[in-house]
Amino acid sequence: MDAPTPRELPEAALAAAERVIGLSLCLHDHLGLLIPFLPARRLHHLHAPCAQVKTQRQRACDDCCHHAVLAAAGRFRHGLLKRCHAGVVEWVLPVFCGDSHWLTLYAGPRTAGDGLRFDQDAPQDPTGFWAPLVAAVAPLGRAEAEAVMEVLRQLAARLERWRERDLPRLAAPPAEHWKRNRRAEIAAWIVARHREQVGLEDLAAHLHLGSERARHVLHELFGEGLAELLARERLGTACELLERTDMPVAAVARASGFHSRSHFHDAFQQAHGCAPGAWRRRRRG
Numbered sequence: 001m002d003a004p005t006p007r008e009l010p011e012a013a014l015a016a017a018e019r020v021i022g023l024s025l026c027l028h029d030h031l032g033l034l035i036p037f038l039p040a041r042r043l044h045h046l047h048a049p050c051a052q053v054k055t056q057r058q059r060a061c062d063d064c065c066h067h068a069v070l071a072a073a074g075r076f077r078h079g080l081l082k083r084c085h086a087g088v089v090e091w092v093l094p095v096f097c098g099d100s101h102w103l104t105l106y107a108g109p110r111t112a113g114d115g116l117r118f119d120q121d122a123p124q125d126p127t128g129f130w131a132p133l134v135a136a137v138a139p140l141g142r143a144e145a146e147a148v149m150e151v152l153r154q155l156a157a158r159l160e161r162w163r164e165r166d167l168p169r170l171a172a173p174p175a176e177h178w179k180r181n182r183r184a185e186i187a188a189w190i191v192a193r194h195r196e197q198v199g200l201e202d203l204a205a206h207l208h209l210g211s212e213r214a215r216h217v218l219h220e221l222f223g224e225g226l227a228e229l230l231a232r233e234r235l236g237t238a239c240e241l242l243e244r245t246d247m248p249v250a251a252v253a254r255a256s257g258f259h260s261r262s263h264f265h266d267a268f269q270q271a272h273g274c275a276p277g278a279w280r281r282r283r284r285g
Helices: 009-021 048-054 058-075 131-135 142-165 174-193 200-207 211-222 226-244 249-256 261-272 276-284
Strands: 024-029 080-083 089-097 100-112
Touching (some): 009 024, 058 100, 100 142, 174 226, 226 249, 249 261
Antiparallel strands (some): 089 100
16 A cells, blocks of 8 residues: 655545544644645535534634634643534644644534533524534544544644654745745635635735736736636535535535625536536435
């Protein structure tokens, strides 16, 4: 059996851990070190309950899944079990390099089993529109809670070793460092903002550049424009939602960042050769 190359290793390690624990894995890459080596789906929660909740409660999800976790990371270096406001249970493991919190791993979803205690527990709203979808998620037992956290710790050790040993050899020569860092910065911005109606002016303001200079940078680093990059990211999100959730196609279009259902259908047909509903049935068949 061939071992993954250093460039392939981060995604290979995440995919292997995902198969072992039977849960979805994603991460927040706080220093942008892994972004060039991972598919975009790894960088945000797309399992069914979270995808459904985020269509209307994005700010509450950000507060629970990101800001509260960052604030608590230093106290839970060995990992924490959290329950969000929608009742979704996830494992969270902050990964540190010295005092620098460079990565956070997330695994889920589950719901609360009997007698389960949480390190972080948000006020619950059991009457939300997400309740039926969350209720269908398997409950978590204590034995699984401990086993999954240990797998995450082993995964973190693997990624930490890659960061120390392999990443320096994958880095560009000094003269090219700005390109590598700027490319990772733009890729992270697209992942974070692709569900919004953003344009070149928004990206230019983020990069502290003029619009024309930002356009040139995009073509130099990616070989295409912002519209194409956003469309690819939106289609990737749409495919994840179609395969992993039962959201209606119109809701998938909105949640993925398309401004109209017809635009979504045209883009999807061009990329995949069939309509979104047909693609979903084929993937599930």
